[in-house]
Amino acid sequence: MSSLAAMVRFENVGMRYGRGPEVLRDISLSLEPGSFHFLTGPSGAGKTTLLRLIYMAQRPSRGLISLFGKDLSGLARRELTPLRRRIGIVFQDFRLIPHLSAFDNVALPLRVAGTPESKLRGNVRELLEWVGLADKLDARPPTLSGGEQQRIAIARAVVGRPSLLIADEPTGNVDDAMAVRLLHLFEQMNKLGTTLVIATHNAGLAAQSGRPVLHLENGELMRAPIPAARVAAS
Amino acid sequence: MKGPSPAIPFDRGGAARFMPWLVALMVFLAALSLAAVMTLQHALEGWDASLAGSLTVELPPVTIAPPPPANAGKIKVQQAGQNNNDLAAALALLRATPGINSAQPLGRDDVARLIAPFLGNALSPEDLELPRLIDVRIDSKSPPDLAVLQLKLIAIAPGAVIDDHLLWLDRLFLFARSVQLTALVILALIGIVAVLTVMFVTRTGLLVHREAIELLHLMGARDGYIAHQFEREALRLGLAGGAAGLLLAGLALLALGHAAEASAFLGDAVNLIPALHLKGWNWLALAALPLAAGLVAGLTARLTVLATLLRLP
Numbered sequence: 272m273s274s275l276a277a278m279v280r281f282e283n284v285g286m287r288y289g290r291g292p293e294v295l296r297d298i299s300l301s302l303e304p305g306s307f308h309f310l311t312g313p314s315g316a317g318k319t320t321l322l323r324l325i326y327m328a329q330r331p332s333r334g335l336i337s338l339f340g341k342d343l344s345g346l347a348r349r350e351l352t353p354l355r356r357r358i359g360i361v362f363q364d365f366r367l368i369p370h371l372s373a374f375d376n377v378a379l380p381l382r383v384a385g386t387p388e389s390k391l392r393g394n395v396r397e398l399l400e401w402v403g404l405a406d407k408l409d410a411r412p413p414t415l416s417g418g419e420q421q422r423i424a425i426a427r428a429v430v431g432r433p434s435l436l437i438a439d440e441p442t443g444n445v446d447d448a449m450a451v452r453l454l455h456l457f458e459q460m461n462k463l464g465t466t467l468v469i470a471t472h473n474a475g476l477a478a479q480s481g482r483p484v485l486h487l488e489n490g491e492l493m494r495a496p497i498p499a500a501r502v503a504a505s
Numbered sequence: 506m507k508g509p510s511p512a513i514p515f516d517r518g519g520a521a522r523f524m525p526w527l528v529a530l531m532v533f534l535a536a537l538s539l540a541a542v543m544t545l546q547h548a549l550e551g552w553d554a555s556l557a558g559s560l561t562v563e564l565p566p567v568t569i570a571p572p573p574p575a576n577a578g579k580i581k582v583q584q585a586g587q588n589n590n591d592l593a594a595a596l597a598l599l600r601a602t603p604g605i606n607s608a609q610p611l612g613r614d615d616v617a618r619l620i621a622p623f624l625g626n627a628l629s630p631e632d633l634e635l636p637r638l639i640d641v642r643i644d645s646k647s648p649p650d651l652a653v654l655q656l657k658l659i660a661i662a663p664g665a666v667i668d669d670h671l672l673w674l675d676r677l678f679l680f681a682r683s684v685q686l687t688a689l690v691i692l693a694l695i696g697i698v699a700v701l702t703v704m705f706v707t708r709t710g711l712l713v714h715r716e717a718i719e720l721l722h723l724m725g726a727r728d729g730y731i732a733h734q735f736e737r738e739a740l741r742l743g744l745a746g747g748a749a750g751l752l753l754a755g756l757a758l759l760a761l762g763h764a765a766e767a768s769a770f771l772g773d774a775v776n777l778i779p780a781l782h783l784k785g786w787n788w789l790a791l792a793a794l795p796l797a798a799g800l801v802a803g804l805t806a807r808l809t810v811l812a813t814l815l816r817l818p
Contacts, residue, residue, distance in 0.1 A: 326723060327723070327818055328719070328723055328818065329818060330818045348815070348818075349727075349728075351818075352725050352726075352727055353725070354725075355722075355723060355724065355725035356724070356725030358723075358725075360723060360724075366716065366720050368512055368514070368717055368720070369514070370514040371512065379512060379721075379724065380724045380725070382512075383721060383724045383725060383726040383730060384725060
């Protein structure tokens with residue numbers, strides 16, 4: 272069964288905060304390796320919570336989640352660390368570390384993973400050049416525009432060549448031209464084998480990409496029709 | 506070459522600013538307590554070495570004036586000590602007793618020197634009815650039976666007394682040990698307060714920097730990596746505060762040393778403040794306090810962070 276080898280698999284997952292109502296209900300999904308999905312839905316639909324469950328910032332209130340073919344409920348806490356290193360995350364609020372330079376922010380996942388300084392320098396510089404910030408290597412995030420910060424956040428998420436990239440509104444603060452360029456970056460990564468889940472409220476962007484869409488409404492997942500042009504590819 | 510900046514901006518955490526000052530204060534107090542313990546230990550060893558193995562035999566004073574007729578007890582004493590025959594007999598007895606290494610009578614000059622700090626030089630021993638003293642050195646491994654010796658001495662010189670200093674020494678030791686114990690308890694309390702302070706500062710730091718910590722955690726940082734950042738910072742602050750506290754303590758100890766010297770106007774026997782006789786290893790122990798403070802701070806921070814991180818999924 273292909274779902275056993277799924278990159279991300281949810282089975283009847285529910286999520287509530289404290290004693291509040293469920294913000295996600297009976298979510299079941301299976302994302303195959305190398306797939307590229309958009310996650311859409313209105314504000315408050317539960318997109319960010321769903322992403323937090325995928326990148327293991329939270330445990331579900333009920334149901335089972337598997338990542339990289341491993342049931343998370345059966346893993347010890349320390350066994351989650353290597354899985355986390357295979358995931359790149361672009362946060363909606365960027366979460367850049369303000370006292371670190373753009374270079375150090377992007378280098379952080381590599382340093383956390385123990386990559387030697389001599390090996391990471393080239394990768395980080397190249398990536399910052401690619402997102403158009405070659406002249407801002409030493410700039411601190413508070414001195415940069417929202418769009419520039421977002422590009423640093425994206426560079427940081429992809430620098431470790433993750434198997435799974437999760438992005439929460441990654442084009443929310445950039446102009447249309449940069450949005451298209453970033454989308455192109457995501458496409459390139461996907462071609463190289465990275466599985467992507469991108470949350471956006473920009474239905475147009477999702478439609479433009481022609482990628483399958485996961486649509487959330489009131490905490491429930493509805494599979495939107497997969498665009499016809501991509502049926503064969505997916 | 507300067508390494509990369511730490512991911513957690515410690516210089517922006519509120520409570521951490523106060524940690525070096527708190528550590529400095531605690532190391533200052535700890536150094537004074539430790540110095541007190543070590544100084545008292547040397548004093549105790551000194552008293553023990555100088556008084557153990559020795560005793561004093563007191564023979565009643567020789568009559569120097571006609572006795573008051575009403576005081577019968579006094580007459581008896583004076584009659585017993587009317588000449589120094591009893592002194593010679595007592596010395597002979599003492600020197601012949603197994604377990605006694607030597608017995609030397611204290612001359613008038615020695616007695617005069619002993620009473621000078623209390624009565625000045627205006628009075629000489631001849632003006633006073635003073636007991637005659639014999640300084641006796643005993644073999645502390647096979648001491649003589651003091652009860653038997655006492656009886657024999659009374660037979661020679663009625664009213665003779667053996668002072669083995671034990672009563673005085675026991676009380677002095679009890680007092681000194683109590684002060685030492687109090688200082689050690691204070692030292693232990695300072696250690697506990699230090700640990701609690703670092704725990705509080707670290708917990709505050711975890712709250713202040715929770716976003717950066719969650720970010721590192723989600724990137725796949727091991728708990729040890731995050732804990733090491735807090736540990737390194739706590740070690741740095743602990744060492745800095747500890748060094749400042751030790752410097753202050755050093756100045757205070759110097760001042761106390763001068764005060765001890767100034768109080769020694771009655772000679773070594775009657776110092777109001779024990780002189781600060783610290784040996785080489787004592788200074789090393791004091792110098793190790795900042796290091797200990799740094800290590801305790803670092804270890805406490807590490808354990809606190811590791812325990813807190815377990816709450817993250």
